[in-house]
Amino acid sequence: MEAPTAAMVWFRKGLRVHDNPALDAARRGAGRLYPVFVLDPRYLRPDPAAASPGSARAGVARVRFLLESLGDLDARLHRLGSRLLLLRARDDDDAAGAVCAALKDWNIGRLSFESDTEPYALARDKKVTDFAMSSGIEVFTPVSHTLFDPADIINKNGGRPPLTYQSFIAIAVEPPEPILEEYSELPPVGDTGEYELLPVPTVEELGYGDISQEEISPFQGGETEALRRMKESLQDKEWVAKFEKPKGDPSAFLKPATTVLSPYLKFGCLSSRYFYHCIQDVYRSVRNYTKPPVSLTGQLLWRDFFYTVSFGTPNFDQMKGNKICKQIPWSENEELFVAWRDGRTGYPWIDAIMIQLRKWGWMHHLARHSVACFLTRGDLFIHWEKGRDVFERLLIDSDWAINNGNWLWLSCSSFFYQYHRIYSPITFGKKYDPNGNYIRHFIPVLKDMPREYIYEPWTAPLSIQKKAKCIIGKDYPKPVVDHDTATKECRKRMGEAYASNRLDSYSSKGKPSNLSRRKWSHGDQDASNSSIARQLKTSRSD
DNA sequence: TAAGATGTTGTCTGT
DNA sequence: AACAGACAACATCTT
Numbered sequence: 001m002e003a004p005t006a007a008m009v010w011f012r013k014g015l016r017v018h019d020n021p022a023l024d025a026a027r028r029g030a031g032r033l034y035p036v037f038v039l040d041p042r043y044l045r046p047d048p049a050a051a052s053p054g055s056a057r058a059g060v061a062r063v064r065f066l067l068e069s070l071g072d073l074d075a076r077l078h079r080l081g082s083r084l085l086l087l088r089a090r091d092d093d094d095a096a097g098a099v100c101a102a103l104k105d106w107n108i109g110r111l112s113f114e115s116d117t118e119p120y121a122l123a124r125d126k127k128v129t130d131f132a133m134s135s136g137i138e139v140f141t142p143v144s145h146t147l148f149d150p151a152d153i154i155n156k157n158g159g160r161p162p163l164t165y166q167s168f169i170a171i172a173v174e175p176p177e178p179i180l181e182e183y184s185e186l187p188p189v190g191d192t193g194e195y196e197l198l199p200v201p202t203v204e205e206l207g208y209g210d211i212s213q214e215e216i217s218p219f220q221g222g223e224t225e226a227l228r229r230m231k232e233s234l235q236d237k238e239w240v241a242k243f244e245k246p247k248g249d250p251s252a253f254l255k256p257a258t259t260v261l262s263p264y265l266k267f268g269c270l271s272s273r274y275f276y277h278c279i280q281d282v283y284r285s286v287r288n289y290t291k292p293p294v295s296l297t298g299q300l301l302w303r304d305f306f307y308t309v310s311f312g313t314p315n316f317d318q319m320k321g322n323k324i325c326k327q328i329p330w331s332e333n334e335e336l337f338v339a340w341r342d343g344r345t346g347y348p349w350i351d352a353i354m355i356q357l358r359k360w361g362w363m364h365h366l367a368r369h370s371v372a373c374f375l376t377r378g379d380l381f382i383h384w385e386k387g388r389d390v391f392e393r394l395l396i397d398s399d400w401a402i403n404n405g406n407w408l409w410l411s412c413s414s415f416f417y418q419y420h421r422i423y424s425p426i427t428f429g430k431k432y433d434p435n436g437n438y439i440r441h442f443i444p445v446l447k448d449m450p451r452e453y454i455y456e457p458w459t460a461p462l463s464i465q466k467k468a469k470c471i472i473g474k475d476y477p478k479p480v481v482d483h484d485t486a487t488k489e490c491r492k493r494m495g496e497a498y499a500s501n502r503l504d505s506y507s508s509k510g511k512p513s514n515l516s517r518r519k520w521s522h523g524d525q526d527a528s529n530s531s532i533a534r535q536l537k538t539s540r541s542d
Numbered sequence: 543t544a545a546g547a548t549g550t551t552g553t554c555t556g557t
Numbered sequence: 558a559a560c561a562g563a564c565a566a567c568a569t570c571t572t
Contacts, residue, residue: 164569165550246551293550302550366551373552417567421552428552491565498567547571557561 006106006190008034010099010113010128011084012121013145014268015069016223017076019178021142022112027183032190034106035077036085037070038099039198042092046207051341052358052394053208059394060211061361062263064203065221069267071200072222082186086198096127103128103137105193112140114268117150117311118400146304147175147272150311153304161312163324163415165293168305178273217360217396219263226264230275233259240282241289243296250366251433253356253441257364259296262397265303276300306405317404318385319413326413327504328497330376330383337382339480340375341390343443346472346479349429349455350374352442359442361396370423372410377494378422379486384411412494419494422487426455445475 007030009023015037017023027033043057043066053060074084087098103111111132116125125141132139143149153171154161162168203211219225234240248257264270279296283289292298315321319328339345343354353367368391374380375387384407391407392398408414429438436454440447446457448468453460458472458479465471472478 164548166548167570244550248551250551295550298550369551412567415568416549417569418549418552418565419567420565421567423552427554495566543572545572548569549567553564555561555563557559 005030005109006032006034007110007112007187008036008099008103008106008108010111011035011037011073012095012113012116013266014114015073016226016269016271017073017080017183018223018227019144019180019271019274020114021144021179022114022140024179024181025140025142026110026112027186030110030187033082033187034085034102034108034190034192035082035186036087036099036102037073038087038089038095039201040089040093040095044201044206050393051390053211054393057393058398059358059361059396060203060208061217061359061394062396062398063206063208064211065217065219065263065361065396066267067200067203068221068225069223069269072224072269074200076223077186080183080186082189084200085189085192085195086200087195088198093124096124096131099128100131102195103132103135105195106190108137110138110140112142114145115141115143116145117307119317120400144271144273145268146307147276147300148172148304148308150304150308153308154312161309162305163309165302165305168308169292169301172301172304172308175273175276178271178277215359217362219260219360219362219396221263221267221269223264223269226261226270229259229264230261230270230278233261234278234282237282237286240279240296241286244290244294245299245365246294248364248366249432250364250370251429251438252364253438260362262399263362266397266399272300272303303399303402307401310401310405317388317400319383322414324414325408326417326497326501328411328413328494331381333380333382336380336480337375337386339477340371340380340382340387344477344480345374345425346458346477347374347425347455347483348436348439348443348446348457348476350425352439355442357391357394361394361398366428368406369410370425370428372407373423374425376407376411377419377490379425379481379483379490381486381490381493384408384413417498419498420491422490425483430455443476445470 007026009026014020014022023035043055044063045055047054047056050056054063070084070086077083087102089095089098091097113125116122129139153168156171157167162171250257261270261275265272265275276297289295292301310316313322313324319325340350340354343351343358345351350371353363353371356363356367372384372387375382376384388404388407391403395403405415409416412419435451439454446454449457449460449470450464450468453464457465457470457476460468460472470476
């Protein structure tokens, strides 16, 4: 062994220099530092068979966001005398293989990477950890993606994840302070031998063609932009102090009603702990401020809530085998599903949101609620997993725990059960944006439809449709379902499904709540390990 | 144990 | 403009 230790920091999420415990640990006492990111072909390769531009895993907006984030990380490392080493996985989904090979070839003594609780990541990281252990490489995997350690919260809750927000925040009180130290330099990068070091590719170089003409996400990836955006948002102290998530305007797109920091949190361009810390600074300087669950910090706690529940719940991302998920006989209808996915339901409010999703990879939270409700319990009665898949691929802030958690919520499968509260695809958007500016922007064919018909263009007289150069049924689709009758039918089916779920619980003796509690208590001895084991068994293979 | 309070973000009508 | 109550009614937690 050489005297100065070679350390590797493996970036996956956590694409930042600030408040990065994995980087911080790797640099300490290291003679040489290898900052690595692995490009996964399956994530980046264009998939012509996909329903919209992008790879099999990600829409082109998120591919671009990731590449921008990597470019920015590389630039920031350069300023500290380092650089990002991009490796290419030889096979699809085999980042672990590339890391293991580099560990061996570069004679790495210490490896650190941020802990990741997603099933896919747990399986991937286990391969690397097993290899490192057997090779005598020291491994450090700090928790820094979330405010709290999900395993720790589960332990403090008696081995079960808290299933309500209130019970969660009763345990999750004060998150750890971020690392505030700013580096002036990092250890030099060591010899990389035979390795071909790739520059960060552009979307064009990856084969997506020229996307500069298309309207794509206005949000630029990277830590630099994340910090700029956060500071800009927090500058308006009154806005921060008065922030109430449910009161935001989902139709605001020129200036969104939220911070739009979610994609930066998803990739870890922004540390949630640093963000939390900075919000607290603002709160200290004002007299009154809103509180969780509606406040800005409340949003970060929701994020941690879903991370924690997803970590402690086997089969969290599916209905079957998921103990916290209502079993509902969703109907199969490919035609209706495709109309929803492609923004052709005939309801302009719904379609505009789906088109914003495809182009920008981002929509306001309440807009997501509208379309999720419409697809599932509100109108089409289609399985939430189908909608989840579409969001998972297209959102730039696509986050496994949060996306699945919200689909469970919106479909009234878990967490939220008031299925008679249904968003209207006509009036909900209208109350924020009576003129329909949002619709006119994302569905240009409707741009000249008069204000009184913009949310229900099929009710416009033919003469008006002609004048607006938009014939319903030809230039823009007729509604795929009648909302009033579809909603009634959905309510009825939800009622039946709930009754059947109650019956199932009672018939297997005991009260439903007690039953599920008994089942949970089996894994109490070592909650974190047992849930890791469970998660590993259910890791995604798509 | 039964009853009451509570739950981030529904819609419609009426004041 | 902002709010209250009806609508029809869920699960979970506390008392």
